[in-house]
Amino acid sequence: MKTSIEAQRKASDELVGDGYDFGYHVTADPLVRYLRDRRLKAGLEQLRRRGALDPANQSVLVVCGGAGGEGIMLRREGFADVTVSDLSPATLEVCRELDPELKTRCLNAEAMAELADGSFDLVVVQDGLHHLPRPALGFTEMLRVARTAVILIEPHESLVGRLIGTEWEVQGTAVNYVFRWNGSFLKQVTLSYLLRDRATVLPRRLWDHNLAVGKLVRRCVPGRWRLPAAKAVYAALTPFNRLGNMMVGVVLLHDPSAAGSKLPAARTTG
Template sequence: MNTGVEKQKETFEDIYSKSNNWSYWDDTDPLTRYLLDRRLQIGVKHLMKITNSLPQDWDVLVICGGVGGEGTILANMGFRSVTVSDISENAIQGCELRDSRLQTKVMNAENLDIPDESYDLVLVQDGLHHLPRPVLGLTEMIRVAGRAVIMIEPHAGIVANLLGMEWEDHGGVVNYVFRWNKLMFEQTVKSYVLQVPCQIEVIRLWNHNLVMDKVGKIFGGAQRGKVVVQLCYSLLDLFAGWLGNTTLGLFIKNSPLENHKQ
């Protein structure tokens, strides 16, 4: 079976070679920062509350990390160390140029070339649905996570079915846009870890940053626009449990997987 991994790598190498302007990840405008940071902050805050810990207690690996935008956000949050991985060497080179605080690895997210439980936390944001086999990407995250996994991906639901695309085309490489929900996430995790004691949490969110950016700028942008957008998301969150378009899944290990291997 053709997994599409090599063709995917070629395409993303080409995409990342055509641009070196990734400065928006470093934008200090309050509105832009809020939109970029929001979902990661929700996930990290929830994880820290559950585990009664602080970011500086954790080493984190970001998969499908591109030029390290999410890595920079996590480094700004104070994580002990942040490693960004991606299948594209050009993306990783861009990451190294952008933020010297980040460690980097060129890796295929479906087959991470590192030992089990290498990092405390393994995180992905909007990356699994680019993979030929997204479920394999999630199980690899679980394998190499020593303590927890955070997954932020499109949600399978009414809004996605009506408005979302089914197929995504990157320079001629087409992949199915895999979407998650609570049941899918729980079943994938449990089928992999079996009876290992763990905690699974799934939060449904809204994510309409392009629209919210326009709304914020209409109201003046910067701090004033940020306040308006925060209010909009607060109102939308009242309905997120039924209609939200993003799945935030957390998996927390209560004991190492190796203790339960036969």
């Protein structure tokens, strides 16, 4: 287990050493912004609809946050207190260069023991947990350190994923199995860990392939029509979202002792 986690750290550090260009995280190009940010915006929208979104007053922890893509987007959405965590110190250094206002922490998402229970209002992951040897453990750590909600954006179990999706990702000497979630699994992992029947689990499913859609519109559509074309592609796929390849899962944590709970007093998680 340690070897695979070390390999992930090394692969990310080496990516930085090789001069990988993380500029797309800060670009204002509307097409890139739309393609990169739409899933996290969908997660935030779920919180907003339930009255659980308050960027000015909520702290956020991004897990497996790399060079800060999600952190930078969240700051642009008005969050003042954003911490990006990752396993790779070199990647976090890039993150601080891209946005010096972001806080960073070097953390293994599977073992964030140095963070107390409920230390952040929101805890977010995007395209990260499937790099872990134990994605469900990483997710329960996120539940543990969250006070208000968790947003999980990861591949969804799907026919398309099974037929043509990547099963094993390889980067340098690091290999990871692409773990795909579904609504039932998300709910079971959440409730069995929290022991709260009043946690709300919202497993939204949608289509997302930002690289392919970006390539398609850049190749086939002239400049100013690219953003509308990308939006049109996803609008056309919307009726088929229940077959989608991506999970935008939101868990809203409720007070276990709130009226209406069928459970006895909750245990302390940890």
